[in-house]
Amino acid sequence: MAEPVRVLVTGAAGQIAYSLLYSIAKGDVFGKDQPIVLVLLDIAPMMPVLEGVVMELQDCALPLLREVIPTDKGEVAFKDLDAAILVGSMPRRDGMERKDLLKANVAIFKSQGEALEKYAKKTVKVLVVGNPANTNCLIAAKSAPSIPKENFSCLTRLDHNRACSQVAMRCGISAEFVKNVIIWGNHSSTQYPDVHHCKVNVQGKDVVCFDAVKDEAWLKGDFISTVQQRGAAVIKARKLSSAMSAAKAICDHMRDIWTGTQEGNFISMGVYSTGNSYGVPEDLIYSFPVTIKDKTWKIVDGLAINDFSRAKMDATAAELVEERDTAVSFLGV
Ligand SMILES: NC(=O)c1ccc[n+]([C@@H]2O[C@H](COP(=O)([O-])OP(=O)(O)OC[C@H]3O[C@@H](n4cnc5c(N)ncnc54)[C@H](O)[C@@H]3O)[C@@H](O)[C@H]2O)c1
Ligand SMILES: O=C(O)CC[C@H](O)C(=O)O
Numbered sequence: 001m002a003e004p005v006r007v008l009v010t011g012a013a014g015q016i017a018y019s020l021l022y023s024i025a026k027g028d029v030f031g032k033d034q035p036i037v038l039v040l041l042d043i044a045p046m047m048p049v050l051e052g053v054v055m056e057l058q059d060c061a062l063p064l065l066r067e068v069i070p071t072d073k074g075e076v077a078f079k080d081l082d083a084a085i086l087v088g089s090m091p092r093r094d095g096m097e098r099k100d101l102l103k104a105n106v107a108i109f110k111s112q113g114e115a116l117e118k119y120a121k122k123t124v125k126v127l128v129v130g131n132p133a134n135t136n137c138l139i140a141a142k143s144a145p146s147i148p149k150e151n152f153s154c155l156t157r158l159d160h161n162r163a164c165s166q167v168a169m170r171c172g173i174s175a176e177f178v179k180n181v182i183i184w185g186n187h188s189s190t191q192y193p194d195v196h197h198c199k200v201n202v203q204g205k206d207v208v209c210f211d212a213v214k215d216e217a218w219l220k221g222d223f224i225s226t227v228q229q230r231g232a233a234v235i236k237a238r239k240l241s242s243a244m245s246a247a248k249a250i251c252d253h254m255r256d257i258w259t260g261t262q263e264g265n266f267i268s269m270g271v272y273s274t275g276n277s278y279g280v281p282e283d284l285i286y287s288f289p290v291t292i293k294d295k296t297w298k299i300v301d302g303l304a305i306n307d308f309s310r311a312k313m314d315a316t317a318a319e320l321v322e323e324r325d326t327a328v329s330f331l332g333v
Contacts, residue, residue, distance in 0.1 A: 001033060001035060002033065002034055002035065003035070004034075004035040004036055004037045004066045004067075005030050005034060005035075005036055005037070005082040005083060006037045006039065006080055006081050006082050006083075007024060007030070007036055007037070007038055007039065007081070007082065007083045007084075007085070008039040008040075008041060008077055008078065008081050008083070008084040008085065008086075009021060009024070009038065009039070009040055009041070009085045009087060010041040010042070010077070010084075010085070010086050010087055010088035010112065010130075011041075011042060011086075011087035011088025011089065011130065012040035012041055012042050012050055012053060012070070012087075012088070013040075013042040013046040013049040013050040013053060014042070014087065014088065015240065015241075015243040016087050016129065016243045016246045016247050016250070017040075017053070017087055017247075018053065018243070019243050019244045019246075019247035019248075020085070020087070020247035020250055020251070021038065021040075021053065021057060022057075022060065023247065023248075023251045024036065024038065024251070025038060025057055025060065025062045025064065025065045026060070026062050026064065027064050028251050028255065029251050029254045029255045029258065030083075030254075030255075030258055031258070031259065032064075034064065035064050035065075035066045036064050036065055036066060037066050037067045037068075037069065038057070038065065038067070038068045038069070039069045039071065039076070039077055039081070040053065040054070040068065040069065040070045040071070041071055041072065041074075041077035041088060042070075042072060042088060043072055043088075044072045046072075047070070047072055050070045051070065053070075054068050054070050074111070074112070074115040074119070075115070075118075075119060077115070078112070078115040078116055078118070078119035078120050079119045079120070080119070080120070080121055081116075081119075081120040081121060081124045082121060082123070082124060082125070083124065083125045083126075083127075083254065083258075084116065084120065084124055084125070084126045084127070085127050085129065085250060085254065086109065086112055086126065086127065086128045086129060086130055086136070086140065087129045087130055087250075088108065088130060089101075089104075089105040089108050089109075089130030089131065089136070090104050090105055091131070091240070091241035092131065092235060092241060093235065093239070093240075093241075094235050094236055094239055098131065098132060098188055098189075101131050101132055102132055102135065102323060102326060102327060102330075103330060105130055105131065105132070105136060106132075106135060106136055106139050106327045106330065106331060107331065108130070108136075109128065109130070109136040109137070109139045109140040109143070110139050110140070110143050110331050111143075112140055112143075113139060113140035113141065113142065113143025113144040114143045114144070116140065116143075116144040116147060117143065117144035117145065117146055117147065120144075120147070122146060122147055122148075123151070124147060124151060125151055125153075125254070125257050125258075125295065126140065126141075126144075126147075126151055126152045126153070127153055127154070127155060127250065127253060127254055127257075128140060128152065128153070128154040128155070128270075128285075129154070129155045129246065129250060131187070132186075132187070132188065132323055133154040133155055133156075133187045133270065134154050134186050134187055134270045134284070134285040134286065134287070134320055134323070135285070135320070135323040135324055135327050136154070137152050137153065137154035137270060137285040138152075138283075138284065138285045138324060138327075139327055139328075139331065140152060141272065141285070149272040149274070150271070150272060150296065150297070152271075152272065152285070153253070153257070153269045153270055153271050153285075153297070154187065154269070154270030154285050154287075155187065155246070155249060155250060155253055155269070155270070156183045156187050156191070156268045156269055156270050156287035157249040157250070157252050157253040157267065157268060157269060158187075158231075158242065158245055158246055158249035159183040159187060159191055159193065159227060159230075159268065159287075160181060160182075160183050160249075160267060160268040161175070161245070161248070161249050161252065162193075162226075162227050162230045162245075163181040163183065163193040163195070163223075163227045164178040164179075164181055165178075166223055166226055166227060167181065167195065167198065167200065167209060167212075167213060167223070168200075170213050170215070170218070170223075171200055171202070171212050171213060173200070173201075173202070177200060177201040177202075178198065178199075178200050178201075178209075179198065179199055179201075179264075179265050180197050180198050180199055180265065180266055180289070181193060181194070181195055181198045181209075181268070182194040182195075182196075182197060182198075182266075182268055182288075182289045182303075183227075183268035183287045184268075184286070184287055184288070184309075184312070184313045184316060185286055185287055185312075185313060185315075185316025185317060185319075185320065186286075186287070186316045186319050186320050186323070187270065187287065188316075188319065189228045189229060189232070190228070190315055190316040190319045191227070191228055191287065191316055192224070192309065192312035192313055192315075192316055193223070193224055193227040193228070194309055194312075195209040195210070195213075195219055195223070196209075196210075196303075196304070196306070196309060197289070197303050200212035200213070220308065224312075230242075252267075253267075253269060256292050257292055257295055257297070258295065260292050260293050260294070260295075261290075261291045261292045261293075265291075266289040266290060266291050266300045267289070267290060267291075267292075268287050268288070268289060268290070269287060269288070269290055269297065270285045270286060270287045271285065271286070271287075271288060271290060271297055271299070272284075272285060273285070273286040273288075276288065276299055277299070277301045277302075278299075278305065278313065280313065280317050281317055281320075281321055283324070284317065284320045284321065284324060285320075286316075286317060286320060288300070289303065
């Protein structure tokens, strides 16, 4: 059997982690033959809760789980990592603005970037989940200059899955028959869920999404706003931020990094924008359509962009530029 991979989950005593850890530990992400050492970081006051999570992981009696290391110390958490899933941070509650999170959370990602720089393997794959995810990811990457920027990505797979599911429900089919939706930009309400390149498999044949759905007004209107507002709608209903669906999306994202995307399929993730061919400003973490091979992502180039899409891609880029500039001036990075 292979050597264990060392995987860090931060915010390990929180609600996303509670859904996530079991899936990772049973092999859904790194493979059914891949042993795992799970490192669990949370803040000192949460250590008693984290002990309970560790007990439950032990009680699952999972064959791939070689060791569980709970800690509140950066030098323990970030050492020799193969993968880091950075969840730990404050979620938005009902009534809070997303911008309220920026100041509260971005400092966490500066210090965790510095810890990655100091202790992790240079090959570590870092997935940032904590909001504002794109800007936190950019700050973490900037704070770890010796780790390639390409090793950092942020989660927009939840938005991608939401978009697939909305189209599937509209067509009365399963979400597995919807492929190549795109989430452009920020994991926020300015994100642009784009179905111009999406295909829906209807009775064994790939059909363009607009022909399968047969309702252009919905695809250019309520579909977009539903996906953009879905996180807020879950918070309003649950009084808590999405967790089960976020954990599922984290697994999809990291599994695709580890094992690659299927031929002919692309997925959405927030990646470093420098050098992109879509005219998105440089030095952002912006969600693009990507394919992944050998643990390396590549932005899907050459997709036609019409004026409708261009305006929405630019609006979400403008929000990211503003978030980055606020974070940089706040942190002085
Ligand atoms: N990108 C996405 O698609 C997406 C989706 C859902 C939630 N989120 C974000 O994920 C984050 C976590 O959500 P949750 O529902 O699990 O929140 P939660 O409050 O249930 O858990 C967060 C955990 O992080 C811990 N934490 C806080 N500061 C920390 C630090 N410096 N180091 C380590 N741990 C720390 C807390 O103690 C807590 O246990 C939030 O920012 C939320 O907005 C992102
Ligand atoms: O705070 C929000 O609006 C979104 C929370 C979370 O990122 C989600 O998408 O469910």
